[in-house]
Amino acid sequence: MISFLPDVLALAIGYLLGSIPFGLLLTRGAGTTDLRAIGSGNIGATNVLRTGRKDLAAATLLLDALKGTAAVLIGAQLSPEGAVIAGFAAFVGHVAPVWLKFKGGKGVATFLGCLFGLYWPAGLAFCGVWLAVAAATRYSSLSALVASAAAPLVLFTVGRGGEAFVVAAMAALLWRKHAENIARLRAGTESRIGQKA
Numbered sequence: 001m002i003s004f005l006p007d008v009l010a011l012a013i014g015y016l017l018g019s020i021p022f023g024l025l026l027t028r029g030a031g032t033t034d035l036r037a038i039g040s041g042n043i044g045a046t047n048v049l050r051t052g053r054k055d056l057a058a059a060t061l062l063l064d065a066l067k068g069t070a071a072v073l074i075g076a077q078l079s080p081e082g083a084v085i086a087g088f089a090a091f092v093g094h095v096a097p098v099w100l101k102f103k104g105g106k107g108v109a110t111f112l113g114c115l116f117g118l119y120w121p122a123g124l125a126f127c128g129v130w131l132a133v134a135a136a137t138r139y140s141s142l143s144a145l146v147a148s149a150a151a152p153l154v155l156f157t158v159g160r161g162g163e164a165f166v167v168a169a170m171a172a173l174l175w176r177k178h179a180e181n182i183a184r185l186r187a188g189t190e191s192r193i194g195q196k197a
Contacts, residue, residue, distance in 0.1 A: 118160075
């Protein structure tokens with residue numbers, strides 16, 4: 001039983017870090033519109049941008065990413081598998097935080113933060129793909145979907161199969177959280193980057 005404690009601790013720490021709703025906290029503190037009542041209803045940076053506060057959107061993006069990175073780095077100190085356990089748990093914490101009745105964000109920034117913690121070149125690859133798709137389409141959701149699908153392929157290509165498997169599971173959940181976005185993309189009604197609600 002004791003041998004499992006480090007992994008259990010990594011799981012708990014990762015989830016608790018990931019479940020901090022920075023977008024909601026920052027916008028509440030600034031007295032802006034409740035994020036859950038505008039746009040996609042998401043608590044992430046893209047929806048924060050729809051409030052017109054670019055500074056808060058940037059801060060949300062950074063903090064949501066950093067909590068993923070922090071979880072991975074802390075988990076790595078606890079056990080050999082702690083990094084991927086804590087990273088996955090942080091991602092789940094963001095998309096299903098207990099504090100918000102398990103209704104969280106879509107996990108893009110936290111996904112990216114976990115990637116940087118696990119293998120920073122994969123994080124850079126994610127950013128490159130995201131920026132290329134965003135520049136071509138101005139759809140944040142489509143950019144995230146394509147970049148998240150590319151990330152496990154990058155990890156697998158460089159021989160990091162275990163991490164690739166976990167990141168693929170995260171990507172599958174990210175796609176699941178984007179189901180409504182995918183429907184709007186197909187219908188041509190998805191909001192573009194910078195478009196206010």
